[in-house]
Amino acid sequence: MCELLAMSANVPTDICFSFAGLMQRGGNTGPHKDGWGITFYEGKGCRTFKDPQPSHQSEIADLVSNYPIKSKAVVCHIRQANAGAVCLENTHPFTRELWGRNFTYAHNGQLAGYKEALSTHKLLSIGSTDSEQAFVWILEQLRLNFGDQRPDDSALYRYLGQLSQRVARFGVFNLILSDGEFIFAYCATKLHWITRRAPFGPAKLLDADVAIDFKKETTENDIVTVIATEPLTIDEQWFKMQQGNWLAFVGGEIVGQPEAII
């Protein structure tokens, strides 16, 4: 399995603290030694740092841990390979263009028996993972369903929820998807989230002896949501997502969830 991390914020915010904790799970406090990647959005553009090397000994991960790139939407993944070799083309996150935006995707879980049902015609996988194939299938379905025009947000989120449930029939499918504006999270088995806002307090990482006082790093208007497979801090209250549920965040706030829950 793998671990997911994502951030949605209302002001450009760095993710160094959370990233430093997660990277320890890449071969040190966790078994996810088969590569890692992180995508930072800045406007409509994004940049991805990735490495098929274990994150806890990656020079590039060190740079990202210490270099505060500020972003309002971040998608991150560390990999424990189950399908597809350990190589760059199988390293998450994956990014593709749709409707003139960069869509970025990372998956935790494993699918089986999906090849016919999730086959694609226009968008093709580059690597050999179940994860990438599910991604290009989702994008192709969005295109087939909505055509050349992006729908309104609520229709998009609802349909992403339906597509996620269809993929999840083939195994475990915990998903993070972003276009730089929203972060969409689908929980098949395990995802947690926390929203930090004023009054900010201290926090301590679970995986490394690192503490932070968010009060010193933020202004009182900041709203920052972090989503992760497992909670990253030991002294804060994280919410556990319900299985089969999805949430959409913009600017750190929930902007969409299944109607039955609202």
Next chain:
Amino acid sequence: MCELLAMSANVPTDICFSFAGLMQRGGNTGPHKDGWGITFYEGKGCRTFKDPQPSHQSEIADLVSNYPIKSKAVVCHIRQANAGAVCLENTHPFTRELWGRNFTYAHNGQLAGYKEALSTHKLLSIGSTDSEQAFVWILEQLRLNFGDQRPDDSALYRYLGQLSQRVARFGVFNLILSDGEFIFAYCATKLHWITRRAPFGPAKLLDADVAIDFKKETTENDIVTVIATEPLTIDEQWFKMQQGNWLAFVGGEIVGQPEAII
């Protein structure tokens, strides 16, 4: 204008030496201060480091200069903006999927009056540069002309040459395009290249006080071609490409050129 750099090699080779020279032109020995990017292929996968900051003061450029990522195909660009704001979505290289491969592209020059002729329907620009629009137009034309199947190499290179000439009607269009296997270069006004092979000798950068002895860095079977807007070394013989000409390299060797020249 901008500067281009590309490498084609028959064994995974690092580009630290050439990159260190080029990065000096990003605001120090040259005026190209509006961002930079570099894409390394490893198999079918690729990773891109990019920064809208000037390269000569970029921490990420420092990492890439000192961290020997070995690759058989590299595409690099430093930008002096003329069309489109200085931001991440306008920073080259650009990468898109076609025929299950990552196609990566960088452009030196400026286009005008192209918007109708180079409009696209399925692939859309994410940023606002003439460069990215020419890229998505080229990919869309490849798809329209050859369909869902990649043609053989010579047909692909010939058609890329024709498409490049069509784009070049709208201004200056020096182009580097790669799918990780080939490096395609089209020269509208200025491109130089050099192939290094045994017996290897020393070389000294034009833009920094750095020298290298390639004999110590290589084996006698290595073949490495570097393509750049301007020669990067002062003590080697670089070839100047003819205007309106294209070349395709695989494994450091020329594998395609216009028939009139063969």
